[in-house]
Amino acid sequence: MAGTRPALPDATNDSFLQEALNEANAYRAKHHAPPLTMDPALVEYAKSRAASRSEYEADDMSHEGLRTGTGENLFWGAGTGTTPYTAAAAVTDWYNEISGYDWNNPPGTNMTGHFSQLVWKGTTRVGAARVAGQGAKWFETVIVFVFESPGNYANQYKDNVLPA
Known part of the structure; x- marks a missing residue:
């Protein structure tokens, strides 16, 4: 399903990708997760996801269509x-x-899925992308990270989201 407005232009560059990898791996190291590698095919997929997600207003952005x-x-x-x-x-x-992460009963009831995916020990590859441009009211940026293998599987949190 197409969004309600044109996609924002690609704003992904090498320095963005390096920063994305460095930042993600710094947090992963705190949680004893191995470093991610930036996968060129996943970068291309992230670019398509970022463009398609930017066709929606922020409140309507979702994971619809994710492979x-x-x-x-x-x-x-x-x-x-x-x-x-x-x-x-x-x-x-x-x-x-x-x-908001519940270490005693992970992940808990709070919205913590971005955090847990970021530090998920079993995830090894990432692709990142950014689109940015003038929206209807503001200058907008959409950033997408796609991960393989994915995280956030029930009953696997204690083995994959480790305390710092």
Whole structure:
């Protein structure tokens, strides 16, 4: 299903991809998860996902159409400037969900799926992408990370989301 507006232009570049990998792996190291590798095929898939997700208003953005066997983290940011949000901003936002994670009964009832996917020990590859441009009211940025193998499987949290 197509969105309600044109896709934002691609704003992915080498420095964004390096920052994405560095930031994700820094948080993963805290949780004793092996480093991710940036997969070129997943980068291309993330670019298509970022473009298609940007066709929707932020409140209507979803994981609809995500292929089987892939995890996904979405970030949307908007402001009055014309500088896209950074990979660090997205990764930090996802990681900050740790405050709601229930270590005694994982994942708990809070919205912590971005955090747990980010540090999921069994995930080995990532693709990242960013689109950015003028929306109806604001300069908008959509950042997408796609992960393989995906995380967030019931009954596997204690083995894959380790305390810092």
